[in-house]
Amino acid sequence: xxxxxxxxxxxxxxxxxxxxxxxxxxxxxxxxxxxxxxxxxxxxxxxxxxxxxxxxxxxxxxxxxxxxxxxxxxxxxxxxxxxxxxxxxxxxxxxxxxxxxxxxxxxxxxxxxxxxxxxxxxxxxxxxxxxxxxxxxxxxxxxxxxxxxxxxxxxxxxx
Numbered sequence: 320x321x322x323x324x325x326x327x328x329x330x331x332x333x334x335x336x337x338x339x340x341x342x343x344x345x346x347x348x349x350x351x352x353x354x355x356x357x358x359x360x361x362x363x364x365x366x367x368x369x370x371x372x373x374x375x376x377x378x379x380x381x382x383x384x385x386x387x388x389x390x391x392x393x394x395x396x397x398x399x400x401x402x403x404x405x406x407x408x409x410x411x412x413x414x415x416x417x418x419x420x421x422x423x424x425x426x427x428x429x430x431x432x433x434x435x436x437x438x439x440x441x442x443x444x445x446x447x448x449x450x451x452x453x454x455x456x457x458x459x460x461x462x463x464x465x466x467x468x469x470x471x472x473x474x475x476x477x478x
Contacts, residue, residue: 331409334390338388338413339389341387346378350443351444359447359448360449360450384418386416387414387416389413392409394408395408406434407431408432411428411429411449427451432446433448434446
């Protein structure tokens with residue numbers, strides 16, 4: 320791990336923890352309090368959010384519609400882009416079950432680009448952007464995950 324990633328890791332871990340406890344509204348405490356125009360792009364909704372008046376209801380709605388949720392991240396990359404500003408690139412997987420009649424679990428891998436600002440020795444978010452993988456990698460993963468185990472074994476060890 321790099322020294323910068325060591326500094327940013329608690330912020331990423333807190334992000335995961337808030338979602339895993341079904342408390343995304345607590346994420347507000349991990350954003351720059353002086354950020355008047357936050358930028359948040361959730362991959363599952365069509366429009367980016369550019370204000371707390373949009374982001375807070377999104378997080379509140381998530382708390383009310385999620386019966387179960389988990390998130391994990393990996394491949395954390397970061398770099399300083401200013402003396403107090405860091406860019407992060409993160410891979411994230413989420414799993415969900417919604418409240419209501421259909422308890423079918425679903426999930427997805429997404430890319431995250433985020434910005435964090437250092438304030439009084441603490442890194443806080445000021446931007447978060449999620450994007451799903453493109454159509455070709457997504458479709459390919461669906462096709463490859465549907466290959467029968469017997470077929471895989473046969474081509475791994477031909478007779």
